[in-house]
Amino acid sequence: HDFLLKGDVFTQDVIDTWISYKRENEINELRLRPHPFEFTMYYDI
Incomplete structure:
Protein backbone atom coordinates (compact mmCIF):
# COMPACT_ATOMS: atom_id res chain seq x y z
CA HIS A 1 0.00 0.00 0.00
CA ASP A 2 2.96 2.31 -0.55
CA PHE A 3 1.04 4.15 -3.28
CA LEU A 4 -1.41 5.39 -0.63
CA LEU A 5 1.41 7.08 1.26
CA LYS A 6 2.74 9.00 -1.75
CA PRO A 34 -20.13 -20.73 6.92
CA HIS A 35 -19.07 -19.90 3.41
CA PRO A 36 -21.63 -20.69 0.68
CA PHE A 37 -19.28 -23.30 -0.75
CA GLU A 38 -19.29 -25.10 2.60
CA PHE A 39 -23.04 -25.51 2.27
CA THR A 40 -22.52 -27.07 -1.14
CA MET A 41 -19.82 -29.41 0.15
CA TYR A 42 -21.47 -30.57 3.35
CA TYR A 43 -25.20 -29.91 3.21
CA ASP A 44 -26.16 -30.19 -0.43
CA ILE A 45 -28.21 -33.28 -1.10
Whole structure:
Protein backbone atom coordinates (compact mmCIF):
# COMPACT_ATOMS: atom_id res chain seq x y z
CA HIS A 1 0.00 0.00 0.00
CA ASP A 2 2.96 2.31 -0.55
CA PHE A 3 1.04 4.15 -3.28
CA LEU A 4 -1.41 5.39 -0.63
CA LEU A 5 1.41 7.08 1.26
CA LYS A 6 2.74 9.00 -1.75
CA GLY A 7 1.86 12.68 -1.74
CA ASP A 8 0.81 12.50 1.90
CA VAL A 9 -2.72 11.47 0.92
CA PHE A 10 -2.93 9.01 3.82
CA THR A 11 -0.70 8.50 6.84
CA GLN A 12 0.47 5.09 8.00
CA ASP A 13 -1.65 5.56 11.11
CA VAL A 14 -4.82 6.07 9.05
CA ILE A 15 -4.09 2.94 7.01
CA ASP A 16 -3.36 0.85 10.11
CA THR A 17 -6.51 2.10 11.81
CA TRP A 18 -8.63 1.29 8.74
CA ILE A 19 -7.18 -2.22 8.45
CA SER A 20 -7.76 -2.83 12.15
CA TYR A 21 -11.35 -1.62 11.88
CA LYS A 22 -12.07 -3.83 8.87
CA ARG A 23 -10.59 -6.88 10.62
CA GLU A 24 -12.47 -6.35 13.87
CA ASN A 25 -15.85 -5.36 12.42
CA GLU A 26 -16.11 -7.21 9.14
CA ILE A 27 -13.58 -9.97 8.57
CA ASN A 28 -13.90 -11.55 12.01
CA GLU A 29 -17.68 -11.53 11.65
CA LEU A 30 -17.41 -13.41 8.37
CA ARG A 31 -15.21 -16.07 9.95
CA LEU A 32 -18.04 -16.98 12.31
CA ARG A 33 -20.35 -17.94 9.48
CA PRO A 34 -20.13 -20.73 6.92
CA HIS A 35 -19.07 -19.90 3.41
CA PRO A 36 -21.63 -20.69 0.68
CA PHE A 37 -19.28 -23.30 -0.75
CA GLU A 38 -19.29 -25.10 2.60
CA PHE A 39 -23.04 -25.51 2.27
CA THR A 40 -22.52 -27.07 -1.14
CA MET A 41 -19.82 -29.41 0.15
CA TYR A 42 -21.47 -30.57 3.35
CA TYR A 43 -25.20 -29.91 3.21
CA ASP A 44 -26.16 -30.19 -0.43
CA ILE A 45 -28.21 -33.28 -1.10
